[in-house]
Amino acid sequence: MRHGCAGRQFGRDSGHRKALLRMLVASLLRNEKIETTLAKAKEIRPLAEQMITLAKRGDLHARRQAQSFINDEAVVRGLFADVAPRFSGRNGGYTRIVRTRTRMGDAAPMAVIELVEQKKKEVKEPKTKEPKTKEPKAKEPKAKEPKAKEPKAKEPKAKEPKAKGKKKA
Numbered sequence: 001m002r003h004g005c006a007g008r009q010f011g012r013d014s015g016h017r018k019a020l021l022r023m024l025v026a027s028l029l030r031n032e033k034i035e036t037t038l039a040k041a042k043e044i045r046p047l048a049e050q051m052i053t054l055a056k057r058g059d060l061h062a063r064r065q066a067q068s069f070i071n072d073e074a075v076v077r078g079l080f081a082d083v084a085p086r087f088s089g090r091n092g093g094y095t096r097i098v099r100t101r102t103r104m105g106d107a108a109p110m111a112v113i114e115l116v117e118q119k120k121k122e123v124k125e126p127k128t129k130e131p132k133t134k135e136p137k138a139k140e141p142k143a144k145e146p147k148a149k150e151p152k153a154k155e156p157k158a159k160e161p162k163a164k165g166k167k168k169a
Helices: 014-031 038-057 060-069 073-086
Strands: 033-037 095-102 109-115
Touching: 014 033, 014 038, 014 073, 014 109, 033 038, 038 060, 038 073, 038 095, 038 109, 060 073
Parallel strands: none
Antiparallel strands: 033 109, 095 109
């Protein structure tokens, strides 16, 4: 019986499973939204939220703890600089899991896991077209330049190879 054996195994040994989860968490924090199986999404949710909580602390020890779990330094830098300030007023519940479809090959239930507060996209103001004032163009006389004709270089004809063995008499 499996009493007290918490967590999913995903048919992998412990090292492979840990690498998978770390990679998925890093991918989620980099892209802020990923599609994976429902079981994997449920498994990475507490790990991702733990990383965001570390980033909210913001001290050097928290940064080193996050770096020991997520091996991509750019993701850790973005986590502490961009993601953590967005969630400063929220106590937990940083991710959302939405079921999407069943996968075609094996009918596995798929889900999208995303950060609750998305990055605000910069809204570009529509460009206002300024009315163009038409200025009368002064016509400049165009000087006709004589066109120099370049002689076409004739390509040498390739000689056809002679047939071997037969001689003309």
